[in-house]
Amino acid sequence: MLVTNVLAQRTPTISHITQEQIRDIGGQVDLDCSVHYAQEYPVLWVKYDRHKSVESLPLSTNSGLIIKDSRFSLRFDVASATYTLSIRDIQETDAGWYQCQVLISVSNRITAEVELQVRLPPIISDNSTRSLVASEGESAQMECYAGGFPPPKMSWRRENNAILPTGGSIYRGNILKIAAVHKEDRGTYYCVAENGVGKGARRNINLEVEFAPVVSVPRPRLGQALQFDMDLECHVEAYPPPAIVWLKDEVQLSNNQHYRISHFATADEFTDTTIRVITIEKRQYGVFTCKAQNKLGSDEGQVELFETIIPVCPPACGTARYGAAAAVAPSAGTVAACAAVYAAYVFRRIANTRH
Template sequence: MLSFTLISCLIFALANCQRTPTIQYISQEQIKDIGQTVDLDCSVIYSQEYPVMWIKVEPKGNVVPISSSSNLNIKDNRLSLRHDPTSTTYTLQIKDIQETDAGIYRCAIYISIGNPVSADVHLLVRRPPVISDNSTRSVVVSVDQAVRLECYAEGFPHPRISWRRENNEMLPTGGSIYRGNVLKIAKVQKEDRGTYYCVAENGVGKGARRNIAVEVEFQPVITVPRPRLGQALQYDMDLECHVEAYPPPAIVWIKDNVQLSNNQHYSISIFATADEFTDTTLRVITIEKRQYGKYVCKATNKLGSAQAEVELFESIIPVCPPACGQAQYGEAAQVTTSMALLLISSALFLFLH
């Protein structure tokens, strides 16, 4: 008959044989910034005879063994492994965390090949926003067309998208800020053209911004600062037109249905002050009688044309500028000034008598 001691030993051995290695504790989900340090803890029991491994699970399902028991399998100065025999805890430490370190880390006890006991911990790395390539960069549309501006960004936490205009101008949707990935303009107007800002923010870093140019095509609009101008014979005079259009228009000056060109009688200047704004000046040189009358400033682009009139009439006294400062007109100016004084004196004489 078996002794009590022997029976007790057999029971103890049998109990030991039936104990399955178990993961008692594993770190909860970890959220860290780039450059920080993280400790991943895994406490096990009944695993003395089995290897305990840390494994990284790649996004496509591939596994990368990092450590086995107390040994590291990867040569990386940022990684270290601590084993506390008292608590049977294996601690994987990652220093100077990089974006690529994010993922699933698995603590596994391999009882036999293909039969592990495992638990996972997620390491999430906060990343500043990066605006995606599939976001809008620029658009060119015609007046009254619909516009769709899109902006997407990657990062962790997931970035929030907002829209603004240059100088905080009013958005076509109303207000100075619009939140959402897509900004829609139902019927764009020429006043809606300009620079729009897509801003991505998630509380990490300063955020990201993309400038989106919105070009609106529209037919020319002409304004004339001085519709009627007087000038004396034999003096020069500048006729001006301001043109607003996109695409930039072709501009001509016309008198008596004849298109004018640069010659001894006329000088035409065209200055583009911006993509949509053009100033044009027609200088009438040494004015003769036949050059008085109405001049037409005409601008044309693919969306249409516009025209405006400037009338040049004869005056007795030269108008400055451009008459002032011209040396060849010095004597004539003196004569004209004397004539003006004579006329004023005559008027005073008649008034007093």
Template sequence: MANFIVLFVAIASFYVQIAIGQRSPTISYISQTQIKDIGGTVELSCSVQYTQDYSVVWMKVDKVVTGNSLPISSGSGLILHDSRFSLRYDPTSSTYVLQIKDIQETDAGTYSCQIIISPNNRVSAEVEVEVRRPPFISDNSTRSVVVSEGEAVQMECYAGGYPPPKISWRRENNAILPTGGSIYRGTTLKIKSVHKEDRGTYYCVAENGVGRGTKRNIAVEVEFAPVVTVSKPRLGQALQYDMDLECHVEAYPPPAITWEKDGITLSNNQHYKISHFAVADEFTDTTLRVITIEKRQYGQYKCKAANKLGTSEEQVELFESIIPVCPPACGSSRYGEASTLSTSSATLFISIIIFIYRSFNAQH
């Protein structure tokens, strides 16, 4: 009986060995997706079975370029010579643990644990490694826009990073967006019909919770026809005194500005001095100084502005007054005159005396 039992055990062991030898190698466990911060450490585990006669390797797989995968280890030894990589093998569980320290952005990707059966036959399992990266705005995003008033405009903003960043739009000083509200969310900001009030700086903001986020300034320039305004359409001044006629011009591109009287375009000479003061790309203040006024210089003056989108004009009337108006009769440092306040005051006082004297004589 004892001999029979020994024989039975021997036969059973023989068939067990045959059965084991017929089993295919398998991967029983692979780590789940790993999400790590830059500079952190990640461990990737791969447990295998029935691999006594086969090699187990770790590879980083390039899914974009076929055949561009990077071998990292074979068996229990590293192939890749990088001090940040290490490999541990636990024979009790047949587990290969790949460790990567000081993780960089370039370490993100797909890692494959493979059992090499033959050149054309292998068993594999994959794990994704994602590295948290602060957002960045792609170069194919809008940088600036030049559009004519009334046209549609579209601005685009694309960003990368991990987790995928969210995009929002804002205006300088939190001004209201043409779409309504102070914030718009989405990769594309559309304005169906742009107005000159929509010009200015827009911000594309990308945020994903990593770092402080990033933003890009987008300059929106709206071309529009000139708009001319005058604050004082009628001005009086006494003979032989100077007077300043002023108008304000709003336009983009910057317009050509002229002053006219009786259909004649004026220029700088002994009778007139024209000055332009650009306070911004779209705003210009222009002043026509009428010098030592003569009778023929009273009348209507036109302030005209023109650019490629149109023209605009406004009139300023200069009429005769008895008492000199100060300024500019009392002098102004704006034009670099050497007149002093005391001299101008004296001149004004004498003019008043003369006016009173003439009026008195006229009544007698």
């Protein structure tokens, strides 16, 4: 009888509580709470928010669950007086603090707590940059943020591991700043978030750089005989795509029986432009100008067409080449016809000389 009274007078104690737990989403965890001298007192597991923004949620009392969730279960081991709260298929919302409580009275309780941290793979946030347009010479800034646990580390790369404007092939941080953008900086950038959970996350960010046209001429001087065709070419690099015109003697040329103009966009920033001078007459020899212009500026290139005695093949033999398009090889019959035309042409020149 004396022993019973002594035990009844002992204050309940929590002798053991599980230490901090870290689990992957979808995993399982056991939270143990060992309580002594609490046979006459309620023992609860409670999930609560340390910041008190959410009310505490009672999960169990003594050996029974309160919450109706099949992912939760409770075990009680009599020998060790241990209450074990098990959670399987762990979700992100399960992260937080779990408190073991022994209710002594309305105003008195004994508590111990353990934190459950749920490891989450990185997820790129919606407030991250998706694409960016900048003019050459301006500054540009791309931002990338990600959620997950542990907090992800952010890094930047370029397509094909090209060198970044900041130097090197990798830049670490949430914000990639470019002090002065050059047209060579355009392309795809990769924002990568990694925290050791899963494969990480990546977002492709396209940087478009607006720049004034740059015109190059692959063959500045081209010769062709009278009454034959000749193709003159210019390569244009610009963004936004420019307006392109051909001029001769400061007069803009257009498609007609004397000229055929073609533009071939090989990429957003590259255009090949060709003008075919058809059945050349004496007045068509001279300097041709190809001019490209967009909102940032203009540039031009010049091609000189001069007279030759020998017809140039192609295109005199019936083979055309436009920009990067493949040429079609002339047939034997075409070559023979071209040779016959040339022979007749030479014969006429000789005859005229004699007279």
